[in-house]
Amino acid sequence: MRILIIDDEPVLQDVLGTLLRREGFEVIQASTAGEGLRLVEEQETDLVLLDLMLPDRPGLEVLKELKQKDPELVVVVITAYSSVEGAIAAMREGAFHYIPKPFKNQEVILTVRKGLEQRRLQSENRALRQRLEGIDNLVWRGPAMGSVIELVRRAAPSRSNILLTGESGTGKELLARAIHQLSPRAAGPFVVVNTGSVPTDLLESTLFGHVRGAFTGAVAARRGLFEVADGGTIFLDEIGTITPQTQAKLLRVIQEREFIPVGGEHTVKVDVRLIAATNADLRAMVADGTFREDLYYRLNVITIELPPLRARKEDIPALASHFLRRCGEENGKPNLQLSPEALDVLLAFDWPGNVRQLENVIERAVVLSTGDTIGVDLLPDEVRSPGAVAAPLVPPDGIDLKRAVNDYTRALIEASLSRCGGVQRRAAQMLRVRPSTLNEMIRRLGIAAADRD
Incomplete structure (x- = not known):
């Protein structure tokens, strides 16, 4: 663990530095308040030995600023016997303890070890709170979700890929966050990608990045979200909407933990846990050839189905x-x-x-x-009044049933395409029809739709 000594006396710096290094601690040193505060900004520090009498700023001011930067930072103040009152004031401001001059070596070592133990416990408690936050954000009382939560608790600590299934609006992203928070990767990034809302021609570069000049408009290199999620978790929502080409590249990432950015030549290695979600029937998509079977089995290591409300x-x-x-x-x-x-x-x-x-x-x-x-x-x-449906109006002179049905069908399809950003596969899922069926209806009804599937 790293200890910072802030003291303007070279002899004391030398004595403390030698003593603590001999005990196996990493030591960094500063002779002024400004230099000490800069080191805390630049390097992660676990404990500070702070002299209250510094040449450029009062020690109490430095203590307050240190605690503002990191409330959990352990600060032990060093003071002369004649200024014990100042040490007590420092403890009121959050100092862990004080050491009076002249000090005994064993007293310094004992105080430092106790302070670092507090730092360790605070760090563990913070990590535990972060993990529990994921479950705390889930609200349930009955057995249906209770069994889901139990499965989450058991699966979260592993490295296995997880597939979340269930209808839209059941809370799949919230559950994915809980899995991340309960995993050893909780301190790493959690990256959410709604694959259905990203245009098909941009999804690959969004996930895997691109090099400069890879395509028109690629004026600079860009990291993909898999690289951003390195060391953490990536959540791919609406996984059933991705194209076969992107499916193949995703399979390589899962198997080899590496990929090549769009337009690039060199592989990028990543350590990412994948959680995918869908409200589509991936088995049926595998059967009709729209979703790769090998990718399905790679994703389907652990499946958690969220029940509808x-x-x-x-x-x-x-x-x-x-x-x-x-x-x-x-x-x-x-x-x-x-x-x-x-x-x-x-x-x-x-x-x-x-x-x-x-x-x-x-x-x-x-x-x-x-x-x-x-x-x-x-x-x-x-x-x-969920059962109340307005009765259709039939004019006195009658109505063309076929035209009325076509008009209503056209309106539903156009509304679905609009909501799905023109992505026909998503619109088909929303309308509970096969993509090929929807495509045929669009042609038959003369609907102008930019197919972004």
């Missing part, structure tokens, strides 16, 4: 309360409550949009509320 309705009260508290605090309404009647309506609804839809409904109610209680009147019509 309609299958875990026992969690709705806790989820609603969580969203109500959070949205209330964000909107300056911290004391809102959900009426029993409104909760009954939430429990009766089937939530096709799952947890994300419930969150949106609660946020809407909070924004529109004027009192302390969220009643049924603040819930949207589709939640209050």
